[in-house]
Structures are given as C-alpha cells and as structure tokens.
Amino acid sequence: MKIVKLQGGLGNQMFQYAVARALEIHKKKNILFDLSFLRAHNESTEDFTARDFELPIFKNLRSKKLNGIQEKILFSDRIRYKYLRRILNIKIIRINQQENEFVDIPSNIKDIYLNGYFQSEKYFKQIRADLTKDFEFPLLDKKNETLKNIILDRNSVSIHIRRGDYISLKSVNAYHGILNLHYYIESIKRLEKETKEPLSFYLFSDNPEYVKENFSFLPDMQVIDWNTGKDSWKDMALMQACRHHIIANSSFSWWGAWLSERDGISFAPMQWFGDTVKYNINDIVPSDWIIVNE
Numbered sequence: 001m002k003i004v005k006l007q008g009g010l011g012n013q014m015f016q017y018a019v020a021r022a023l024e025i026h027k028k029k030n031i032l033f034d035l036s037f038l039r040a041h042n043e044s045t046e047d048f049t050a051r052d053f054e055l056p057i058f059k060n061l062r063s064k065k066l067n068g069i070q071e072k073i074l075f076s077d078r079i080r081y082k083y084l085r086r087i088l089n090i091k092i093i094r095i096n097q098q099e100n101e102f103v104d105i106p107s108n109i110k111d112i113y114l115n116g117y118f119q120s121e122k123y124f125k126q127i128r129a130d131l132t133k134d135f136e137f138p139l140l141d142k143k144n145e146t147l148k149n150i151i152l153d154r155n156s157v158s159i160h161i162r163r164g165d166y167i168s169l170k171s172v173n174a175y176h177g178i179l180n181l182h183y184y185i186e187s188i189k190r191l192e193k194e195t196k197e198p199l200s201f202y203l204f205s206d207n208p209e210y211v212k213e214n215f216s217f218l219p220d221m222q223v224i225d226w227n228t229g230k231d232s233w234k235d236m237a238l239m240q241a242c243r244h245h246i247i248a249n250s251s252f253s254w255w256g257a258w259l260s261e262r263d264g265i266s267f268a269p270m271q272w273f274g275d276t277v278k279y280n281i282n283d284i285v286p287s288d289w290i291i292v293n294e
Contacts, residue, residue, distance in 0.1 A: 003032045003066070003074070003092070004114040010054040010233060011251025015118050017055060017063065018131055022124040023107060024062060031063035034113075036071070057233050060134045100279035119251060120283045121258065135259060137237040144227070144234050151241045155197040158242035159184060159215070160253030161205040179248060179269050181214060183294045187246045187267040188218075190290065194265055195244070202242060204235045204253070249273070258286070267292050 004020040006013050020031045035053055044050045055061060066074070073081055074092065085091075093109045097116025105112075105123070124131060140148060163178065192199065201221040205211045208225035215221060227234040239245065239256025243264035247253035249272045257266045266289040273279055285291050 001030050001032065001090070001092075001111045002114070003034055003112065005034045005037055005116075006053065006055075007037045007051070008117065009049075009051045009252065010057075010236070011253075011255050012117055012119075013051075013053075013055050014135065014255050015251060016114065016116075017061065017134075018127075019105070019118040019123040020114055021062065021131065021134065022127050023105065023109075023112065031061075032070070033063055033065045034071075035065060054233070057138060058135055059138070060136055062134065100273065100277065100284075102280065102283045117251075119254070121286050122283060125286075132259060132261070135255070137233070137240070140234060140237060144238060147224075148238055148241045151200075151202060151238060154200040155195060155244075156242040157188075157191065157199050157201045157244040157246065158239040158253070158256060159201055159203045159246045160239070160248040160250060160256070161203065161207070161211050161215075162248035162250040162252070163205065163207040163210060179271065180294055183269050183271075183292055184215070184246060187290075187292050190267065190292070191244055191246070191265060199244070202238065204239060254284075257289070265290065270294065 002020040002023050004016045006016055017031065024031060033053075033055070038051060038053055041048065042050050055063075073084055073088075074090065076082075090111055092111045092113050094113045094115065095103060095105055097103050097118060100117070100119070102120055102122060103116065103118070105114075139145070161179075161184070199220065201215075201218045203211050203215055203221060203223045205223070205225075208223050211223050224235060224238060227238075236252060236256045239253060240259045242256075242260065243262040245253065245257035245260065245264065245266040247257050247266065247268050249269050254268075266286075268285040268289050268291055270281055270291050270293040272281055272284050281291060
C-alpha cells in the first residue's frame with residue numbers, strides 16, 4: 001500500500017503520483033491519495049494559493065482516493081483503530097521530505113506514506129514508459145487540437161513564463177523567486193545555435209500582457225492566453241507537443257518538457273528557488289537538459 005499526500009498544483013501532484021507509482025511493485029491499483037491537505041487548505045490567503053485535486057484529468061492513473069473509513073483505519077490514534085491496524089498487519093512507514101533534498105526511499109516497504117514534493121526524475125525515471133501512459137491527456141477541444149497539429153508540424157519551442165503568485169504573494173516570491181529576461185534570451189540564443197531549422201515559439205504564461213510586451217522581439221511567436229482555470233492543463237498538453245522547451249522554475253512546464261517524445265532540447269534555470277532555499281539543481285533538472293545561469 002502506497003499512500004501519498006497531495007499538495008500543490010497539477011505539476012506537483014504529478015510528481016507525488018510518480019514517486020508512488022515507481023514503488024508499485026505488484027502492478028495493482030494500490031496507490032492511495034491522501035487529500036486531507038487539499039481539503040484543509042481550500043482557500044487562498046495572502047501567503048498561500050489554494051489548489052484543487054487536479055489529477056482526475058488523467059484517466060489511466062493506477063490509484064484511488066482514500067475515503068473517510070480508510071483515513072480512520074490508517075491514521076487514527078484511537079485504540080480501536082490501532083488494534084485494527086495490528087490485526088490487519090498494517091505498519092505504515094512515513095517518508096518525509098524536510099525541504100527540497102533528495103530522499104532515499106527503500107523499495108521493499110509494504111506500507112508507506114509519502115509526504116513531500118519529490119521534484120526529481122531520479123525517483124521514477126525507470127518507469128518513464130508507464131508514466132507517459134498514465135499521464136495521457138484527454139482529447140483537446142477544436143481550437144487547441146488545431147494548434148497542437150500545427151505545433152507538431154513545426155520546429156516548435158515552448159516557453160513558460162511563470163509570474164502570478166510568484167509575484168503577488170510575498171512568501172511565494174521569497175521561496176521561488178522570479179526569472180529575469182536574461183535567462184530566456186540566453187536560452188533562445190543557445191537554441192538558435194543548436195538548430196538550423198527556423199524556430200516557431202509558443203509562449204505560455206499566467207501574465208500574457210507581460211509576455212506580449214517583453215517577448216515581441218521573437219520573429220515567429222504566439223502567446224497562448226485562452227487556457228485558464230479548469231482548462232489550464234491544456235497548456236501542458238500543448239507544451240508536450242513542442243519539440244524544444246525553455247521552462248520556468250515551475251513543475252508545470254517541467255512536466256510539459258519531460259513528457260515530450262520529440263527528441264528536442266530542453267533548457268532549465270539554475271535558479272529553481274529563492275536565495276534562502278537549499279536545494280541541488282542537479283536533482284531537479286534531468287541530466288540531458290541544459291541548465292542556464294541567469
């Protein structure tokens with residue numbers, strides 16, 4: 001039994017599912033989602049952005065949600081439930097990621113509870129084929145499907161510019177930081193040196209007006225500004241269709257690049273978090289991607 005605490009947006013929830021999926025030895029649907037954090041933090045504040053349970057867009061996941069009875073049996077401190085866990089031989093080992101460090105997770109634990117973000121392919125690279133099936137996107141609407149076919153036919157580049165709560169919330173800004181234009185310009189220059197075919201740029205952002213103002217120097221570019229709210233996942237599906245990727249310090253565009261099957265070049269920023277956060281960028285960024293220092 002593999003239980004994972006879901007927290008954060010779609011990209012983070014995908015990381016949390018993926019690390020549990022890699023531990024699924026018996027190929028059964030024994031991954032259980034603990035949604036208690038999402039339920040308890042369902043309102044945004046000046047320091048926090050509330051998130052929904054976003055993984056249901058993927059219909060191939062080998063997982064189930066914990067129900068109320070299961071939560072009591074697995075987590076309650078009441079004597080009756082402790083006794084029931086003993087009878088059922090349930091011994092849950094908790095794995096807690098304290099900050100952003102890479103955690104060694106034993107593969108032979110029967111019952112495990114995972115609490116963290118686990119932003120590294122090192123946890124699940126060996127099951128890439130399984131995950132690309134599990135994370136198969138639903139059919140797109142006509143507008144996005146038309147654009148996807150155009151993207152697939154071109155030497156396309158996805159560029160993700162994450163702003164939103166990275167700017168508006170002080171605590172989020174301090175934790176993540178904001179990428180400057182130099183990172184994007186440097187990545188574009190490197191990509192232009194690596195490819196001889198003309199490039200078509202597709203820009204994704206939660207602040208499209210900023211993008212239109214600051215990236216107008218690109219000769220062949222389109223800003224994707226219509227997939228919002230519940231439709232935001234469609235941006236990731238379009239990113240996946242691109243050949244090359246210049247991602248933000250964001251798990252959302254990380255997955256857009258990682259799921260791509262087009263054998264292109266991916267660029268990621270050296271700065272993934274703010275200056276006060278400890279992390280190893282080589283755990284977060286796959287070894288075959290190019291890390292660009294601002």
